[in-house]
Amino acid sequence: MVPVALLSVVLASLCSAVSANAATTAVANVSHAASTTCEVLKALLGSKIVLPTDCSYTQLSDENWSQTTWEHPSCIAVPSRAEDISAVVDAAVVANVPFAIRSGGHSPNPFDANINTGILIAMDNFSQTTYDETTGLATIGMGSRWDAVYTALDQHNLTVVGGRVMDVGVGGLTLGGGLSYLSDLYGLVCDNVVNYEVPCASFYLPIMSAY
Numbered sequence: 001m002v003p004v005a006l007l008s009v010v011l012a013s014l015c016s017a018v019s020a021n022a023a024t025t026a027v028a029n030v031s032h033a034a035s036t037t038c039e040v041l042k043a044l045l046g047s048k049i050v051l052p053t054d055c056s057y058t059q060l061s062d063e064n065w066s067q068t069t070w071e072h073p074s075c076i077a078v079p080s081r082a083e084d085i086s087a088v089v090d091a092a093v094v095a096n097v098p099f100a101i102r103s104g105g106h107s108p109n110p111f112d113a114n115i116n117t118g119i120l121i122a123m124d125n126f127s128q129t130t131y132d133e134t135t136g137l138a139t140i141g142m143g144s145r146w147d148a149v150y151t152a153l154d155q156h157n158l159t160v161v162g163g164r165v166m167d168v169g170v171g172g173l174t175l176g177g178g179l180s181y182l183s184d185l186y187g188l189v190c191d192n193v194v195n196y197e198v199p200c201a202s203f204y205l206p207i208m209s210a211y
């Protein structure tokens, strides 16, 4: 029985040595692919792609509310048009590079809205709120924070079923359901969404309707 037990140990060691090497190679490959993809995107989108060597990199990578989610992305995309998001997602999918999306950055869970060795898409520029009197609908950027949304709608003497803490982002709260001070009357925040605009890798921008 003893030799068998010893053999098992040796085999286990060999297995773990092989898988450790394979894992190291895989990480190196992803890291290289991510850096290359970031360079390609920088050439395409210019200042909307922030590299680790750029001045604003650290401030952007550490913008998340909790330090548990401060990471080191290969680059940070700060798109300002839906087409920019499509371009980033397209490049990431083609090169098999992981990416993360951040709205208000208030999730404290590591890697929820930040990433190591991959692309962080920061929605900061999608921060507009507009109101259409004819339809009665507000169009709200997924990178907005609730204080900006309420301030914009105040001008119309209106409000929206939204978050209770002003600094939290529209994107994460809405996609997570969203509990509002008005939920007793009107349901969750997500219950009040009529359309989502969803940029895809293919440059096709469908409007997904809840109705």
Ligand SMILES: Cc1cc2nc3c(=O)[nH]c(=O)nc-3n(C[C@H](O)[C@H](O)[C@H](O)COP(=O)(O)OP(=O)(O)OC[C@H]3O[C@@H](n4cnc5c(N)ncnc54)[C@H](O)[C@@H]3O)c2cc1C
Pocket (backbone or CB within 6 Å): 065, 100, 101, 102, 103, 104, 105, 106, 107, 108, 112, 113, 123, 142, 163, 164, 165, 167, 168, 169, 170, 171, 172, 173, 174, 175, 176, 177, 178, 179, 180
């Ligand atoms: C101080 C504080 C107060 C809070 N108050 C409330 C409250 O009143 N009501 C309530 O319901 N919740 C509340 N929460 C919880 C909060 O809703 C969640 O933490 C939510 O995820 C935060 O949204 P965010 O956009 O700021 O977060 P982020 O960290 O940016 O995003 C959270 C998740 O959503 C994803 N995501 C964000 N934007 C997009 C997008 N455009 N497309 C695809 N995925 C996206 C991210 O990838 C991430 O996985 C609170 C949290 C904190 C820390």
